[in-house]
Amino acid sequence: MDPRSEVLLRQADLFQRPLLLAGLPADDLLGSLPQASGWTWHAGDQAALESRFAGRSHFGTTPPEVAFGAAVLFLPKSRELADYLLKALAARLPGGELFLVGEKRGGIEGAAKQLAAFGTPRKLDSARHCQLWKVDIGEAPAVPDLxxxxxxxxxxxxxxxxxxxxxxxxxxxxxxxxxxxxxxxxxxxxxxxxxxxxxxxxxxxxxxxxxxxxxxxxxxxxxxxxxxxxxxxxxxxxxxxxxxxxxxxxxxxxxxxxxxxxxxxxxxxxxxxxxxxxxxxxxxxxxxxxxxxxxxxxxxxxxxxxxxxxxxxxxxxxxxxxxxxxxxxxx
Missing domain, CATH: 3.40.50.150 (Vaccinia Virus protein VP39)
Structure with a gap:
């Protein structure tokens, strides 16, 4: 199991609901969160996830048209991409919750500041050399034009x-x-x-x-x-x-x-x-x-x-x- 997924599962009670996992690794996380859907832009991860969780993961550059009241973004390497993904997710979450998870060496502490555009970020957990952050979305931003x-x-x-x-x-x-x-x-x-x-x-x-x-x-x-x-x-x-x-x-x-x-x-x-x-x-x-x-x-x-x-x-x-x-x- 990816260490970022392990950090999420330490807080599993927060994620037992319709949830979108954006940029998720191709591990067994979807199996542990039965109400979750995945969104990936990596063709290899999509193939692996589709083979094990058919119909529950979606490939592309925009969030899939599935219902979710909360979303988790697995922090990507690019800050510009993270900014787009956070806005794309927040636009679908008026009154919802947006989580950010990532490795410390991947810059999660600095990236968590990007959540401040939507509310007051809070750190929920730190383990496995990773951190989990959350922000409550007040007024959702406009859908970003990629x-x-x-x-x-x-x-x-x-x-x-x-x-x-x-x-x-x-x-x-x-x-x-x-x-x-x-x-x-x-x-x-x-x-x-x-x-x-x-x-x-x-x-x-x-x-x-x-x-x-x-x-x-x-x-x-x-x-x-x-x-x-x-x-x-x-x-x-x-x-x-x-x-x-x-x-x-x-x-x-x-x-x-x-x-x-x-x-x-x-x-x-x-x-x-x-x-x-x-x-x-x-x-x-x-x-x-x-x-x-x-x-x-x-x-x-x-x-x-x-x-x-x-x-x-x-x-x-x-x-x-x-x-x-x-x-x-x-x-």
Whole structure:
């Protein structure tokens, strides 16, 4: 059981009612709170929760249309995302109660101050290196407009300007990260056919690929609902069309791909995870056609070439700089 869930269950009497658990972990919490529903923006967590608690968890960027008189937000890493989520929940809770739970090292004490926008926050519990806070909602705020919270910036690329739209919580919100910047310079000479932007984030690489290879079919994939929504906004801002899907890792990707292009994710919450990236290296072969190419950017310290060569083929170093390297391998 996640330690944040354990803290909630120490106060289980407070939660034996119609309740929305926002950003909940994929553990057994729903089984202990029979009147609760879940809301997640992580496709992997949604799949796990749906398999065990069918119909009780919902995936997306807005609260589900289920009845609840109280809500618990599991604190996300991004302060901007937390602000949006708290407002979205509070808007549905006039006269209700809003709880915030999170790890101390995740910044729960500072984040609890965000509850002050709705009333007087109170700390209810502190255990398992986590804290639980509560605020009574007096006058509910207006429903926040998620798209109005987007940050937009323009990239001056060799084939013209590219407009990027990022939503709160999306990787590299409001700016171009160094790894993607380096990979954008190494998009020439990809095989023709179905292209995949794996871990698409705000859709920077995907949009650049679609413009560079307009006749190619393009799919963008990310585990996060806010990233999927951002990618769709970025494509629309540039007059481009492509398939955008939510899936938990490369196993949710199409097969028969001519190329996989990626700035693969390795951060999740306050912890660091490399699983999605390593799964990509191990499984890319099954998704690529013969001669298909994997091209990705990675931090220089990550020992990816041996994995690439073990599971795909000879690994080439295309470029390096600013602490990153571009690797390529063909099936």
């Amino acid at each position: 798209e109005a919270l987007a940050q937009r910036y323009r990239l001056d690329l060799a084939d013209g300007p590219l407009d990027v739209v990022t939503l709160p919580g999306v990787f590299s919100h409001g700016r171009l990260d160094r790894g993607t910047s380096l990979l954008l310079e190494q998009l020439d000479g990809l095989p023709s056919g179905h292209l995949l932007d794996f871990g698409c984030g705000a859709g920077v690489l995907g949009a650049a690929l679609k413009r560079r290879y307009p006749q190619s079919r393009l799919t963008l994939l990310d585990v996060d609902a806010f990233a999927v929504a951002s990618s769709r906004l970025t494509l629309a801002a540039n007059g481009l069309e492509a398939e955008v899907i939510a899936a938990d890792g490369i196993h949710g990707a199409p097969e028969g791909l001519a190329a996989i292009v990626s700035n693969p994710p390795f951060h999740q919450g306050v912890h660091t995870h490399y699983q999605a990236s390593e799964d990509l290296l191990r499984a890319a072969r099954r998704h690529l056609v013969a001669g298909g190419e994997l091209r990705l950017v990675a931090n220089s310290f990550l020992k990816y070439p041996p994995l690439i060569e073990q599971h795909l083929g000879p690994c080439r170093l295309l470029a390096e700089g600013d602490g990153f390297r571009i690797y390529s391998a063909r099936r």
